[in-house]
Amino acid sequence: MIFDNKQTVYEDLSAFFNGYEGGFVLYDLQEKQYNIYNKDKSTLRVSPDSTYKLYSALFALESKVITRIDNSMKWNGNSYPYQGWNQSQNLFTHLKIR
Template sequence: DSAVEQPRWEKFFDQFEAKGTVVISDERSGSVADMVFNNERAKKRFSPASTFKIPHALFALDAGVIDDEFDTIKWDGAKRAYPAWNRDQNLRSSIRHSVVWVYQRFADAIGEDKEREYLEKIQYGNQDPTGENPFWVEGNLRISAH
């Protein structure tokens, strides 16, 4: 591992009493990582949770589940804990408010096999869209910073 540990970055995590890691890579160097903070944590796999919204939105666009960021995603009428979730959404609002039901609807429309194909195509984590839904929070999908 050729990454140079950056202990001075710890203060940014300490300031917010947060646990985390940072990995910075320069594709031109061909190395896995050039600079890292908390390399041990960077090697561990975790649920991607909300960070999965970006690739998942791209999968939905590519699969034709939605046409663009302005396409209306109809609310199903189920009352949820967050008021911003209790209305029609579009891609922009669903990302802004982290509207899990929208992304679960994408997953249902895309299907497990196609989700796996997309995950494999972009080499996303362990590429496993199985388990409890939402699979990117409660299921088996895991990613690491490396």
């Protein structure tokens, strides 16, 4: 992603990343600008890995696709590369596994 300098404010948020490498991007709707810490890390494309699981679970709960009680998925019997995938799942086991 290329950030237009007219809409971009670079901030030093290193105190919040003490000991960690990372980046941060926030779009301010009122100011119509991006607030960015660590441009290189903020524009680096990486796989989200499992960071999306929490949001997926919350969206499913909010939209009532699943509930706290009714949230299980039966294992289809196929063999998967992670042992935790080779079993029936529910909301709680899903959030634990890779």
